[in-house]
Amino acid sequence: MPKFDMSAAWDDSLVLLRSYSGLTWAIAAVFLFLPTLAVSWFGPTPIEPPAGATFDQIMLATRENLEHAIPYQILVGLISAIGGVGILRLWLSRSGVSVGEALTFALMMAPTMIAIQIMLGLMIAAGALLLILPAFYLWGRFAVVAPVVADRSERNPITAFRQGWALTKDNGWRIFLFLFLVALVTMIVAMIFGGIIMAISGTNEGVGHIVSGLVEGGIAAVAGMVTLAVTAATYRQLAMRNAGDVFG
Structure with missing residues:
Protein backbone atom coordinates (compact mmCIF):
# COMPACT_ATOMS: atom_id res chain seq x y z
CA MET A 1 0.00 0.00 0.00
CA PRO A 2 1.28 3.55 -0.79
CA LYS A 3 2.27 5.64 2.20
CA PHE A 4 -0.34 8.08 3.47
CA ASP A 5 0.66 11.66 2.60
CA MET A 6 -0.16 13.91 5.57
CA SER A 7 0.70 17.14 3.77
CA ALA A 8 -1.60 16.33 0.84
CA ALA A 9 -4.38 15.31 3.22
CA TRP A 10 -4.12 18.61 5.10
CA ASP A 11 -4.25 20.59 1.86
CA ASP A 12 -7.33 18.63 0.81
CA SER A 13 -8.89 19.27 4.24
CA LEU A 14 -8.65 23.01 3.62
CA VAL A 15 -10.25 22.55 0.21
CA LEU A 16 -13.13 20.64 1.80
CA LEU A 17 -13.67 23.27 4.50
CA ARG A 18 -14.07 25.88 1.77
CA SER A 19 -16.46 23.78 -0.33
CA TYR A 20 -20.19 24.03 0.38
CA SER A 21 -19.06 26.33 3.20
CA GLY A 22 -22.41 28.01 3.86
CA LEU A 23 -24.31 24.74 3.71
CA THR A 24 -21.92 22.66 5.78
CA TRP A 25 -21.58 25.32 8.47
CA ALA A 26 -25.37 25.55 8.67
CA ILE A 27 -25.51 21.81 9.35
CA ALA A 28 -22.67 22.17 11.86
CA ALA A 29 -24.63 24.89 13.66
CA VAL A 30 -27.61 22.57 14.14
CA PHE A 31 -25.86 19.28 14.88
CA LEU A 32 -22.59 20.40 16.49
CA PHE A 33 -23.07 23.88 17.96
CA LEU A 34 -26.61 23.76 19.36
CA PRO A 35 -26.40 20.40 21.22
CA THR A 36 -23.21 21.47 22.99
CA LEU A 37 -24.72 24.86 23.79
CA ALA A 38 -27.87 23.24 25.20
CA VAL A 39 -25.91 20.91 27.47
CA SER A 40 -23.71 23.77 28.66
CA TRP A 41 -26.69 25.97 29.50
CA PHE A 42 -29.20 23.42 30.73
CA GLY A 43 -27.12 20.36 31.65
CA PRO A 44 -25.94 19.39 35.14
CA THR A 45 -23.95 21.96 37.08
CA PRO A 46 -20.41 20.70 37.83
CA ILE A 47 -19.79 19.82 41.47
CA GLU A 48 -16.96 21.86 42.96
CA PRO A 49 -14.86 20.20 45.69
CA PRO A 50 -14.82 22.16 48.96
CA ALA A 51 -11.97 24.54 49.77
CA GLY A 52 -8.97 22.62 51.08
CA ALA A 53 -10.42 19.37 49.77
CA THR A 54 -8.43 16.18 50.15
CA PHE A 55 -7.38 14.08 47.18
CA ASP A 56 -10.20 11.64 47.87
CA GLN A 57 -12.77 14.46 47.91
CA ILE A 58 -11.44 15.82 44.61
CA MET A 59 -11.61 12.37 43.03
CA LEU A 60 -15.15 11.88 44.35
CA ALA A 61 -16.29 15.19 42.85
CA THR A 62 -14.61 14.31 39.56
CA GLU A 67 -21.34 10.19 35.96
CA HIS A 68 -23.69 13.14 35.51
CA ALA A 69 -22.09 14.32 32.25
CA ILE A 70 -21.68 10.99 30.42
CA PRO A 71 -25.35 10.56 29.34
CA TYR A 72 -25.41 14.10 27.95
CA GLN A 73 -22.08 13.68 26.18
CA ILE A 74 -23.22 10.40 24.63
CA LEU A 75 -26.35 12.12 23.31
CA VAL A 76 -24.32 15.03 21.93
CA GLY A 77 -21.88 12.58 20.35
CA LEU A 78 -24.66 10.66 18.61
CA ILE A 79 -26.31 13.84 17.30
CA SER A 80 -22.93 15.08 16.10
CA ALA A 81 -22.23 11.77 14.37
CA ILE A 82 -25.50 11.97 12.45
CA GLY A 83 -24.88 15.57 11.40
CA GLY A 84 -21.33 14.64 10.50
CA VAL A 85 -22.54 12.01 8.04
CA GLY A 86 -24.67 14.65 6.34
CA ILE A 87 -21.64 16.94 5.95
CA LEU A 88 -19.49 14.05 4.71
CA ARG A 89 -22.21 13.16 2.21
CA LEU A 90 -21.97 16.66 0.73
CA TRP A 91 -18.17 16.59 0.60
CA LEU A 92 -17.81 13.09 -0.82
CA SER A 93 -20.62 13.18 -3.33
CA ARG A 94 -19.62 12.55 -6.95
CA SER A 95 -22.68 14.44 -8.14
CA GLY A 96 -24.76 17.28 -6.81
CA VAL A 97 -26.45 16.60 -3.47
CA SER A 98 -28.74 19.10 -1.80
CA VAL A 99 -28.71 19.80 1.93
CA GLY A 100 -32.13 18.18 2.23
CA GLU A 101 -30.90 15.02 0.52
CA ALA A 102 -27.76 14.95 2.67
CA LEU A 103 -29.74 15.32 5.89
CA THR A 104 -32.32 12.74 4.80
CA PHE A 105 -29.47 10.36 4.10
CA ALA A 106 -27.93 11.12 7.50
CA LEU A 107 -31.19 10.38 9.31
CA MET A 108 -31.58 7.12 7.39
CA MET A 109 -28.07 6.16 8.47
CA ALA A 110 -28.66 7.10 12.11
CA PRO A 111 -29.02 3.47 13.34
CA THR A 112 -25.78 2.55 11.54
CA MET A 113 -23.89 5.51 13.02
CA ILE A 114 -25.21 4.81 16.52
CA ALA A 115 -24.01 1.21 16.25
CA ILE A 116 -20.64 2.35 14.90
CA GLN A 117 -20.14 4.90 17.69
CA ILE A 118 -20.94 2.31 20.36
CA MET A 119 -18.72 -0.35 18.79
CA LEU A 120 -15.86 2.06 18.19
CA GLY A 121 -16.05 3.36 21.74
CA LEU A 122 -15.92 -0.16 23.15
CA MET A 123 -12.98 -1.16 20.94
CA ILE A 124 -10.94 1.94 21.76
CA ALA A 125 -11.75 1.56 25.47
CA ALA A 126 -10.57 -2.06 25.31
CA GLY A 127 -7.43 -0.92 23.50
CA ALA A 128 -6.80 1.73 26.15
CA LEU A 129 -6.83 -0.97 28.81
CA LEU A 130 -3.98 -2.67 26.92
CA LEU A 131 -1.39 0.01 27.72
CA ILE A 132 -2.96 2.76 25.51
CA LEU A 133 -0.99 2.06 22.29
CA PRO A 134 -3.59 -0.30 20.78
CA ALA A 135 -6.21 2.44 21.23
CA PHE A 136 -4.05 4.87 19.23
CA TYR A 137 -3.57 2.30 16.48
CA LEU A 138 -7.31 1.57 16.31
CA TRP A 139 -7.98 5.29 16.09
CA GLY A 140 -5.87 5.41 12.95
CA ARG A 141 -7.17 2.20 11.40
CA PHE A 142 -10.85 3.07 11.90
CA ALA A 143 -10.56 6.78 11.09
CA VAL A 144 -12.39 6.49 7.76
CA VAL A 145 -15.35 4.36 8.86
CA ALA A 146 -17.76 7.33 8.87
CA PRO A 147 -16.64 8.47 5.38
CA VAL A 148 -17.17 4.88 4.18
CA VAL A 149 -20.78 5.07 5.39
CA ALA A 150 -21.29 8.51 3.86
CA ASP A 151 -19.73 7.71 0.48
CA ARG A 152 -20.77 4.09 -0.05
CA SER A 153 -24.16 4.19 1.69
CA GLU A 154 -23.03 1.25 3.79
CA ARG A 155 -25.72 0.33 6.30
CA ASN A 156 -23.96 -2.66 7.88
CA PRO A 157 -21.59 -1.37 10.59
CA ILE A 158 -19.48 -4.53 10.46
CA THR A 159 -18.95 -4.11 6.72
CA ALA A 160 -18.12 -0.42 7.25
CA PHE A 161 -15.46 -1.38 9.80
CA ARG A 162 -14.01 -3.98 7.44
CA GLN A 163 -13.83 -1.54 4.55
CA GLY A 164 -12.29 1.16 6.74
CA TRP A 165 -9.74 -1.35 8.03
CA ALA A 166 -8.84 -2.40 4.48
CA LEU A 167 -8.43 1.19 3.28
CA THR A 168 -6.01 2.10 6.08
CA LYS A 169 -3.82 -0.99 5.71
CA ASP A 170 -0.12 -0.24 6.40
CA ASN A 171 -0.98 3.37 7.29
CA GLY A 172 -2.54 3.08 10.75
CA TRP A 173 0.21 4.85 12.67
CA ARG A 174 0.70 7.60 10.04
CA ILE A 175 -3.03 8.34 10.04
CA PHE A 176 -3.08 8.36 13.85
CA LEU A 177 -0.16 10.82 13.91
CA PHE A 178 -1.92 13.08 11.41
CA LEU A 179 -5.19 13.07 13.37
CA PHE A 180 -3.36 13.52 16.68
CA LEU A 181 -1.37 16.53 15.46
CA VAL A 182 -4.47 18.20 14.03
CA ALA A 183 -6.41 17.50 17.26
CA LEU A 184 -3.54 18.84 19.39
CA VAL A 185 -3.25 22.09 17.44
CA THR A 186 -7.04 22.51 17.43
CA MET A 187 -7.16 21.97 21.20
CA ILE A 188 -4.38 24.48 21.88
CA VAL A 189 -6.00 27.14 19.69
CA ALA A 190 -9.38 26.47 21.31
CA MET A 191 -7.93 26.79 24.82
CA ILE A 192 -6.22 30.08 23.97
CA PHE A 193 -9.31 31.50 22.26
CA GLY A 194 -11.63 30.30 25.01
CA GLY A 195 -9.36 31.69 27.70
CA ILE A 196 -9.27 35.10 26.04
CA ILE A 197 -13.06 35.25 25.62
CA MET A 198 -13.68 34.17 29.22
CA ALA A 199 -11.15 36.70 30.50
CA ILE A 200 -12.99 39.45 28.62
CA SER A 201 -16.47 38.33 29.70
CA GLY A 202 -15.45 37.87 33.31
CA THR A 203 -16.64 35.28 35.82
CA ASN A 204 -20.08 36.73 36.56
CA GLU A 205 -22.37 33.74 37.05
CA GLY A 206 -25.07 34.91 34.63
CA VAL A 207 -23.02 36.44 31.82
CA GLY A 208 -20.14 34.05 32.33
CA HIS A 209 -22.43 31.04 32.06
CA ILE A 210 -23.99 32.33 28.84
CA VAL A 211 -20.64 33.20 27.26
CA SER A 212 -19.13 29.90 28.40
CA GLY A 213 -21.90 27.99 26.63
CA LEU A 214 -21.45 30.00 23.43
CA VAL A 215 -17.71 29.44 23.50
CA GLU A 216 -18.08 25.70 24.13
CA GLY A 217 -20.62 25.40 21.33
CA GLY A 218 -18.45 27.38 18.93
CA ILE A 219 -15.38 25.33 19.74
CA ALA A 220 -17.35 22.09 19.32
CA ALA A 221 -18.59 23.21 15.89
CA VAL A 222 -15.18 24.32 14.62
CA ALA A 223 -13.33 21.34 16.07
CA GLY A 224 -15.98 18.99 14.69
CA MET A 225 -15.72 20.49 11.21
CA VAL A 226 -11.93 20.24 11.23
CA THR A 227 -12.12 16.62 12.38
CA LEU A 228 -14.64 15.78 9.66
CA ALA A 229 -12.50 17.50 7.03
CA VAL A 230 -9.31 15.63 7.91
CA THR A 231 -11.09 12.26 8.03
CA ALA A 232 -12.81 12.98 4.70
CA ALA A 233 -9.49 14.04 3.15
CA THR A 234 -7.85 10.89 4.49
CA TYR A 235 -10.61 8.78 2.97
CA ARG A 236 -10.44 10.56 -0.39
CA GLN A 237 -6.71 9.96 -0.63
CA LEU A 238 -6.92 6.29 0.32
CA ALA A 239 -10.02 5.55 -1.76
CA MET A 240 -8.53 7.10 -4.89
CA ARG A 241 -5.31 5.17 -4.43
CA ASN A 242 -7.18 1.92 -4.00
CA ALA A 243 -9.79 2.26 -6.72
CA GLY A 244 -8.66 5.07 -8.99
CA ASP A 245 -11.81 6.89 -7.90
CA VAL A 246 -12.52 10.56 -8.50
CA PHE A 247 -14.57 12.72 -6.15
CA GLY A 248 -16.59 15.68 -7.22
Whole structure:
Protein backbone atom coordinates (compact mmCIF):
# COMPACT_ATOMS: atom_id res chain seq x y z
CA MET A 1 0.00 0.00 0.00
CA PRO A 2 1.28 3.55 -0.79
CA LYS A 3 2.27 5.64 2.20
CA PHE A 4 -0.34 8.08 3.47
CA ASP A 5 0.66 11.66 2.60
CA MET A 6 -0.16 13.91 5.57
CA SER A 7 0.70 17.14 3.77
CA ALA A 8 -1.60 16.33 0.84
CA ALA A 9 -4.38 15.31 3.22
CA TRP A 10 -4.12 18.61 5.10
CA ASP A 11 -4.25 20.59 1.86
CA ASP A 12 -7.33 18.63 0.81
CA SER A 13 -8.89 19.27 4.24
CA LEU A 14 -8.65 23.01 3.62
CA VAL A 15 -10.25 22.55 0.21
CA LEU A 16 -13.13 20.64 1.80
CA LEU A 17 -13.67 23.27 4.50
CA ARG A 18 -14.07 25.88 1.77
CA SER A 19 -16.46 23.78 -0.33
CA TYR A 20 -20.19 24.03 0.38
CA SER A 21 -19.06 26.33 3.20
CA GLY A 22 -22.41 28.01 3.86
CA LEU A 23 -24.31 24.74 3.71
CA THR A 24 -21.92 22.66 5.78
CA TRP A 25 -21.58 25.32 8.47
CA ALA A 26 -25.37 25.55 8.67
CA ILE A 27 -25.51 21.81 9.35
CA ALA A 28 -22.67 22.17 11.86
CA ALA A 29 -24.63 24.89 13.66
CA VAL A 30 -27.61 22.57 14.14
CA PHE A 31 -25.86 19.28 14.88
CA LEU A 32 -22.59 20.40 16.49
CA PHE A 33 -23.07 23.88 17.96
CA LEU A 34 -26.61 23.76 19.36
CA PRO A 35 -26.40 20.40 21.22
CA THR A 36 -23.21 21.47 22.99
CA LEU A 37 -24.72 24.86 23.79
CA ALA A 38 -27.87 23.24 25.20
CA VAL A 39 -25.91 20.91 27.47
CA SER A 40 -23.71 23.77 28.66
CA TRP A 41 -26.69 25.97 29.50
CA PHE A 42 -29.20 23.42 30.73
CA GLY A 43 -27.12 20.36 31.65
CA PRO A 44 -25.94 19.39 35.14
CA THR A 45 -23.95 21.96 37.08
CA PRO A 46 -20.41 20.70 37.83
CA ILE A 47 -19.79 19.82 41.47
CA GLU A 48 -16.96 21.86 42.96
CA PRO A 49 -14.86 20.20 45.69
CA PRO A 50 -14.82 22.16 48.96
CA ALA A 51 -11.97 24.54 49.77
CA GLY A 52 -8.97 22.62 51.08
CA ALA A 53 -10.42 19.37 49.77
CA THR A 54 -8.43 16.18 50.15
CA PHE A 55 -7.38 14.08 47.18
CA ASP A 56 -10.20 11.64 47.87
CA GLN A 57 -12.77 14.46 47.91
CA ILE A 58 -11.44 15.82 44.61
CA MET A 59 -11.61 12.37 43.03
CA LEU A 60 -15.15 11.88 44.35
CA ALA A 61 -16.29 15.19 42.85
CA THR A 62 -14.61 14.31 39.56
CA ARG A 63 -16.28 10.89 39.45
CA GLU A 64 -19.70 12.37 40.20
CA ASN A 65 -19.25 15.02 37.51
CA LEU A 66 -18.36 12.33 34.99
CA GLU A 67 -21.34 10.19 35.96
CA HIS A 68 -23.69 13.14 35.51
CA ALA A 69 -22.09 14.32 32.25
CA ILE A 70 -21.68 10.99 30.42
CA PRO A 71 -25.35 10.56 29.34
CA TYR A 72 -25.41 14.10 27.95
CA GLN A 73 -22.08 13.68 26.18
CA ILE A 74 -23.22 10.40 24.63
CA LEU A 75 -26.35 12.12 23.31
CA VAL A 76 -24.32 15.03 21.93
CA GLY A 77 -21.88 12.58 20.35
CA LEU A 78 -24.66 10.66 18.61
CA ILE A 79 -26.31 13.84 17.30
CA SER A 80 -22.93 15.08 16.10
CA ALA A 81 -22.23 11.77 14.37
CA ILE A 82 -25.50 11.97 12.45
CA GLY A 83 -24.88 15.57 11.40
CA GLY A 84 -21.33 14.64 10.50
CA VAL A 85 -22.54 12.01 8.04
CA GLY A 86 -24.67 14.65 6.34
CA ILE A 87 -21.64 16.94 5.95
CA LEU A 88 -19.49 14.05 4.71
CA ARG A 89 -22.21 13.16 2.21
CA LEU A 90 -21.97 16.66 0.73
CA TRP A 91 -18.17 16.59 0.60
CA LEU A 92 -17.81 13.09 -0.82
CA SER A 93 -20.62 13.18 -3.33
CA ARG A 94 -19.62 12.55 -6.95
CA SER A 95 -22.68 14.44 -8.14
CA GLY A 96 -24.76 17.28 -6.81
CA VAL A 97 -26.45 16.60 -3.47
CA SER A 98 -28.74 19.10 -1.80
CA VAL A 99 -28.71 19.80 1.93
CA GLY A 100 -32.13 18.18 2.23
CA GLU A 101 -30.90 15.02 0.52
CA ALA A 102 -27.76 14.95 2.67
CA LEU A 103 -29.74 15.32 5.89
CA THR A 104 -32.32 12.74 4.80
CA PHE A 105 -29.47 10.36 4.10
CA ALA A 106 -27.93 11.12 7.50
CA LEU A 107 -31.19 10.38 9.31
CA MET A 108 -31.58 7.12 7.39
CA MET A 109 -28.07 6.16 8.47
CA ALA A 110 -28.66 7.10 12.11
CA PRO A 111 -29.02 3.47 13.34
CA THR A 112 -25.78 2.55 11.54
CA MET A 113 -23.89 5.51 13.02
CA ILE A 114 -25.21 4.81 16.52
CA ALA A 115 -24.01 1.21 16.25
CA ILE A 116 -20.64 2.35 14.90
CA GLN A 117 -20.14 4.90 17.69
CA ILE A 118 -20.94 2.31 20.36
CA MET A 119 -18.72 -0.35 18.79
CA LEU A 120 -15.86 2.06 18.19
CA GLY A 121 -16.05 3.36 21.74
CA LEU A 122 -15.92 -0.16 23.15
CA MET A 123 -12.98 -1.16 20.94
CA ILE A 124 -10.94 1.94 21.76
CA ALA A 125 -11.75 1.56 25.47
CA ALA A 126 -10.57 -2.06 25.31
CA GLY A 127 -7.43 -0.92 23.50
CA ALA A 128 -6.80 1.73 26.15
CA LEU A 129 -6.83 -0.97 28.81
CA LEU A 130 -3.98 -2.67 26.92
CA LEU A 131 -1.39 0.01 27.72
CA ILE A 132 -2.96 2.76 25.51
CA LEU A 133 -0.99 2.06 22.29
CA PRO A 134 -3.59 -0.30 20.78
CA ALA A 135 -6.21 2.44 21.23
CA PHE A 136 -4.05 4.87 19.23
CA TYR A 137 -3.57 2.30 16.48
CA LEU A 138 -7.31 1.57 16.31
CA TRP A 139 -7.98 5.29 16.09
CA GLY A 140 -5.87 5.41 12.95
CA ARG A 141 -7.17 2.20 11.40
CA PHE A 142 -10.85 3.07 11.90
CA ALA A 143 -10.56 6.78 11.09
CA VAL A 144 -12.39 6.49 7.76
CA VAL A 145 -15.35 4.36 8.86
CA ALA A 146 -17.76 7.33 8.87
CA PRO A 147 -16.64 8.47 5.38
CA VAL A 148 -17.17 4.88 4.18
CA VAL A 149 -20.78 5.07 5.39
CA ALA A 150 -21.29 8.51 3.86
CA ASP A 151 -19.73 7.71 0.48
CA ARG A 152 -20.77 4.09 -0.05
CA SER A 153 -24.16 4.19 1.69
CA GLU A 154 -23.03 1.25 3.79
CA ARG A 155 -25.72 0.33 6.30
CA ASN A 156 -23.96 -2.66 7.88
CA PRO A 157 -21.59 -1.37 10.59
CA ILE A 158 -19.48 -4.53 10.46
CA THR A 159 -18.95 -4.11 6.72
CA ALA A 160 -18.12 -0.42 7.25
CA PHE A 161 -15.46 -1.38 9.80
CA ARG A 162 -14.01 -3.98 7.44
CA GLN A 163 -13.83 -1.54 4.55
CA GLY A 164 -12.29 1.16 6.74
CA TRP A 165 -9.74 -1.35 8.03
CA ALA A 166 -8.84 -2.40 4.48
CA LEU A 167 -8.43 1.19 3.28
CA THR A 168 -6.01 2.10 6.08
CA LYS A 169 -3.82 -0.99 5.71
CA ASP A 170 -0.12 -0.24 6.40
CA ASN A 171 -0.98 3.37 7.29
CA GLY A 172 -2.54 3.08 10.75
CA TRP A 173 0.21 4.85 12.67
CA ARG A 174 0.70 7.60 10.04
CA ILE A 175 -3.03 8.34 10.04
CA PHE A 176 -3.08 8.36 13.85
CA LEU A 177 -0.16 10.82 13.91
CA PHE A 178 -1.92 13.08 11.41
CA LEU A 179 -5.19 13.07 13.37
CA PHE A 180 -3.36 13.52 16.68
CA LEU A 181 -1.37 16.53 15.46
CA VAL A 182 -4.47 18.20 14.03
CA ALA A 183 -6.41 17.50 17.26
CA LEU A 184 -3.54 18.84 19.39
CA VAL A 185 -3.25 22.09 17.44
CA THR A 186 -7.04 22.51 17.43
CA MET A 187 -7.16 21.97 21.20
CA ILE A 188 -4.38 24.48 21.88
CA VAL A 189 -6.00 27.14 19.69
CA ALA A 190 -9.38 26.47 21.31
CA MET A 191 -7.93 26.79 24.82
CA ILE A 192 -6.22 30.08 23.97
CA PHE A 193 -9.31 31.50 22.26
CA GLY A 194 -11.63 30.30 25.01
CA GLY A 195 -9.36 31.69 27.70
CA ILE A 196 -9.27 35.10 26.04
CA ILE A 197 -13.06 35.25 25.62
CA MET A 198 -13.68 34.17 29.22
CA ALA A 199 -11.15 36.70 30.50
CA ILE A 200 -12.99 39.45 28.62
CA SER A 201 -16.47 38.33 29.70
CA GLY A 202 -15.45 37.87 33.31
CA THR A 203 -16.64 35.28 35.82
CA ASN A 204 -20.08 36.73 36.56
CA GLU A 205 -22.37 33.74 37.05
CA GLY A 206 -25.07 34.91 34.63
CA VAL A 207 -23.02 36.44 31.82
CA GLY A 208 -20.14 34.05 32.33
CA HIS A 209 -22.43 31.04 32.06
CA ILE A 210 -23.99 32.33 28.84
CA VAL A 211 -20.64 33.20 27.26
CA SER A 212 -19.13 29.90 28.40
CA GLY A 213 -21.90 27.99 26.63
CA LEU A 214 -21.45 30.00 23.43
CA VAL A 215 -17.71 29.44 23.50
CA GLU A 216 -18.08 25.70 24.13
CA GLY A 217 -20.62 25.40 21.33
CA GLY A 218 -18.45 27.38 18.93
CA ILE A 219 -15.38 25.33 19.74
CA ALA A 220 -17.35 22.09 19.32
CA ALA A 221 -18.59 23.21 15.89
CA VAL A 222 -15.18 24.32 14.62
CA ALA A 223 -13.33 21.34 16.07
CA GLY A 224 -15.98 18.99 14.69
CA MET A 225 -15.72 20.49 11.21
CA VAL A 226 -11.93 20.24 11.23
CA THR A 227 -12.12 16.62 12.38
CA LEU A 228 -14.64 15.78 9.66
CA ALA A 229 -12.50 17.50 7.03
CA VAL A 230 -9.31 15.63 7.91
CA THR A 231 -11.09 12.26 8.03
CA ALA A 232 -12.81 12.98 4.70
CA ALA A 233 -9.49 14.04 3.15
CA THR A 234 -7.85 10.89 4.49
CA TYR A 235 -10.61 8.78 2.97
CA ARG A 236 -10.44 10.56 -0.39
CA GLN A 237 -6.71 9.96 -0.63
CA LEU A 238 -6.92 6.29 0.32
CA ALA A 239 -10.02 5.55 -1.76
CA MET A 240 -8.53 7.10 -4.89
CA ARG A 241 -5.31 5.17 -4.43
CA ASN A 242 -7.18 1.92 -4.00
CA ALA A 243 -9.79 2.26 -6.72
CA GLY A 244 -8.66 5.07 -8.99
CA ASP A 245 -11.81 6.89 -7.90
CA VAL A 246 -12.52 10.56 -8.50
CA PHE A 247 -14.57 12.72 -6.15
CA GLY A 248 -16.59 15.68 -7.22
